[in-house]
Amino acid sequence: MSRTPTTLDLPALVTDPATRIVVCCGSGGVGKTTTAAALAVHAAEAGRSVVVLTIDPARRLAQSLGVGELDNTPRTVPGVGAGGGRLDAMMLDMKRTFDDVVHAHADPQRAAQIIANPFYQSVSSSFAGTQEYMAMEKLGQLRAEADRTGRWDLIVVDTPPSRSALDFLDAPKRLGSFLDGRFVRLLAAPAKVGGRASVKALAGGVAVATKVLDKLLGAQLLRDVQTFVAALDTMFGGFRERADATYALLSEPGTAFLVVAAPERDALREARYFVERLAHDQMPLAGLVLNRVAQPGPIGVDRALGAALQLTDGEESGAAERAAAAALRLQASVGALAARHRAALRGFAAAHPGVPVAVVAAAPTDVHDLEGLRQILR
Numbered sequence: 001m002s003r004t005p006t007t008l009d010l011p012a013l014v015t016d017p018a019t020r021i022v023v024c025c026g027s028g029g030v031g032k033t034t035t036a037a038a039l040a041v042h043a044a045e046a047g048r049s050v051v052v053l054t055i056d057p058a059r060r061l062a063q064s065l066g067v068g069e070l071d072n073t074p075r076t077v078p079g080v081g082a083g084g085g086r087l088d089a090m091m092l093d094m095k096r097t098f099d100d101v102v103h104a105h106a107d108p109q110r111a112a113q114i115i116a117n118p119f120y121q122s123v124s125s126s127f128a129g130t131q132e133y134m135a136m137e138k139l140g141q142l143r144a145e146a147d148r149t150g151r152w153d154l155i156v157v158d159t160p161p162s163r164s165a166l167d168f169l170d171a172p173k174r175l176g177s178f179l180d181g182r183f184v185r186l187l188a189a190p191a192k193v194g195g196r197a198s199v200k201a202l203a204g205g206v207a208v209a210t211k212v213l214d215k216l217l218g219a220q221l222l223r224d225v226q227t228f229v230a231a232l233d234t235m236f237g238g239f240r241e242r243a244d245a246t247y248a249l250l251s252e253p254g255t256a257f258l259v260v261a262a263p264e265r266d267a268l269r270e271a272r273y274f275v276e277r278l279a280h281d282q283m284p285l286a287g288l289v290l291n292r293v294a295q296p297g298p299i300g301v302d303r304a305l306g307a308a309l310q311l312t313d314g315e316e317s318g319a320a321e322r323a324a325a326a327a328l329r330l331q332a333s334v335g336a337l338a339a340r341h342r343a344a345l346r347g348f349a350a351a352h353p354g355v356p357v358a359v360v361a362a363a364p365t366d367v368h369d370l371e372g373l374r375q376i377l378r
Ligand SMILES: Nc1ncnc2c1ncn2[C@@H]1O[C@H](COP(=O)(O)OP(=O)(O)OP(=O)(O)O)[C@@H](O)[C@H]1O
Pocket: 027, 028, 029, 030, 031, 032, 033, 034, 035, 055, 056, 060, 160, 161, 162, 291, 292, 293, 360, 361, 362, 363, 364, 365, 366, 367, 368, 376
């Protein structure tokens, strides 16, 4: 049975003053960054004050927005939002965000010591889930600033290319359980002796464990780990509370999750997983963005192929006929692709009849400037 899904009106969504946060998620390479930027540009040009938080190490977006570079500080994008709106953009720099947290929680000398620590360096740049967590941490910070200063009325969030939805939604919990983990507590304890009373009480047992670890890891590495973990404990003080607050922010009705997907069967299977996961966590899903959908040409596939055959059939077919036939065959293949995309969409709609869908046409080329971003929503 085929179904027509409800249409998701993206321009209406991002210009609605009730929409305060938009999160674009989805699997790798489907157009999350592009969609986030296009939505942000549209909202800013409709008069809203928007900040877009992107995660785009390839820096394609900075180029599209016509800004030299994007970093951890939101910067105003020139040439957007003449009608009273404004667009600020920033790119999440995970290492920098981590470092900023260290600086905020330790005196300068101690901060320098921690940042130079090799264990800190490897963990801050590669610990699984840190990027997802940091994106959420940053979102919390942006929202706090928006509430305090009124600088933005819409925050658009891009998400990192995660292997699965779990990475994204589980990040706060996972980093939390890492910090709460007994192994970590044990490692942290010796560095804190003389600090907390509860830690002192543990000191006997810890000394034994430390000796074992010392043998296993080597003294220098152990000290590095201890320094780092003690620092983590300082800098993520109140971590759970913040993670919970951000999670609550995400579940508010003012938040709109968009699952971005490519219009292929496999990609949509992954998208369904995102949709189900968001539903399971009772996150406000606004809908699916089916990106880069092929548009059927003016002539049907069979007719185009038939005409191509006729053109090259006779003895007398020359260069002009062959060129025309090639063009017709090309059109037929795009038409076939478009049909496949439509079938994939129907499959999704049948499985999730309640999820609105926005179809975004494939632009003829990759998006590389503001005009390209504007075209996305047209
Ligand atoms: N509708 C579209 N038409 C044409 N090109 C598009 C469209 N959407 C995205 N692209 C292009 O596809 C490429 C990937 O897009 P994008 O970087 O937004 O994906 P992503 O999901 O953020 O990727 P990653 O998971 O690596 O972060 C870019 O070169 C972009 O210009």
